[in-house]
Amino acid sequence: MATIVPISGDVSPLIQTRGNRLLAALSRDDAAMISPYLEPVSFAVGDYITRAGAPIESLCFFEQGIAGVLDSLDNDRRYAVGLLGAEGFVGWPLLMGDDRSPYDVTMRAEAGRALRIPADKLLAAIEQSATLRTTLLRFTHVFMLQMGRTIVSSLAHSIERRMARWILLYHDRVRADEICMTHEEFRLMLGVRRSSVTDALHRLEEEQAIRAVRAKVLVVDRAKLMALAGDTYGLPEQEYARLLE
């Protein structure tokens, strides 16, 4: 069941290499500056990387797994505002002059592996190196673009089309066509009731874009998903490539 399935259709523009892509993009000097402080950590699905309101004590550069960035309303329901994997890191508010995390960040879909660095070490490093700082800020910027597209997507598109987008975002961040996602997981992303998820999944299945089995989604036709997502998918990914490669 944990079989690695080759990626279907077009290849995901985001995740190609092992390890964290931001770290891989660093210059030799920048990498040398922070690597002594990087410490490997792992997370199980559901684990919290940060909690809303808590001080940021360290930053995590993911090597595997998917982190969901969640905002909660009235201490009640929670909604995803974004998603990231091995292309990014968690703790960006620190670079933006905030010492607390505004969001819950939790592992989703698959277990995570990351390199963790203490906040003070990284702050010292970006004070020294403008190129390091720029690299990290560029990722933050791309994440902001993703948030922007989440807004227009939720305003303009039906549940089915928004679902296609989220599947793509997950697909980009796993190394297989098999994505572990329960309906409840989708509910978090889409902010809809669980049975609407069921219906939308069935529609995507009828269109042969995916196959859904218990707690899993199989990407069958990536091109079809991209057609459904329209412009709500793609731009942040292109910008990542342009700015960070």
Next chain:
Amino acid sequence: MATIVPISGDVSPLIQTRGNRLLAALSRDDAAMISPYLEPVSFAVGDYITRAGAPIESLCFFEQGIAGVLDSLDNDRRYAVGLLGAEGFVGWPLLMGDDRSPYDVTMRAEAGRALRIPADKLLAAIEQSATLRTTLLRFTHVFMLQMGRTIVSSLAHSIERRMARWILLYHDRVRADEICMTHEEFRLMLGVRRSSVTDALHRLEEEQAIRAVRAKVLVVDRAKLMALAGDTYGLPEQEYARLLE
């Protein structure tokens, strides 16, 4: 018609002083570094400050007026992803290592006045001063928080409640209880059809939260609007106060 009406109910936490609040928050040194390059400009309603995809040649610190940050889908419809006024500036992607603007930014509701600085001058300045850089990044961070709340708002709330939120965001950025907003303006923010705006406005009027006259909304009961907006309003504003004052 351009009469200045005193602000009703609780005072807006955002705009109290004249001039740009970020510039006002700068240290003497930081201000001295950039002020030689600041040049006053004005914009009419509808004017573009930046266009999506265009290189960022200058940054604008608003002193008056409201700027809407708009994303467009399939070169067709446009949707607002955020709003800012004299508490912020336009051109933040430059600080994040991007030289192009991802969004259209246009003047809304009322004519604008701003101080403009060439991109290269500002880049040089933030290279010199970490405090200047932090101040500007903090605003960007707060803007990101606003985007996050726009996401949860559009996922969780009805048109009426989302409208209450946008009215508050506008209210904070004008110096009166009179806000110039056509139904078409709301349509842009809410991503709904124009007649839904009409209906929602009527409901808010019935509840005595606002009064709507042609092309204008009068804030009558700010507390009621805040109750409707719930947690989708307030946090970014608090964070602005915490980080920038």
Next chain:
DNA sequence: CAGACTTGGAACGGTTTCGTACAGAAACGT
């Protein structure tokens, strides 16, 4: 003043989505 344009109000049927509730199916613990 006359015509053009912008803004707002109302109505239609149709679709999407909601809230809720219930039941079957698969996985899990013991």
Next chain:
DNA sequence: ACGTTTCTGTACGAAACCGTTCCAAGTCTG
């Protein structure tokens, strides 16, 4: 093996929202 939990499918009426169209009222222009 058994009960329990998790995940999924389905159904119901109700509400929200949609696209569209038409018209009235206000504003602007010449």
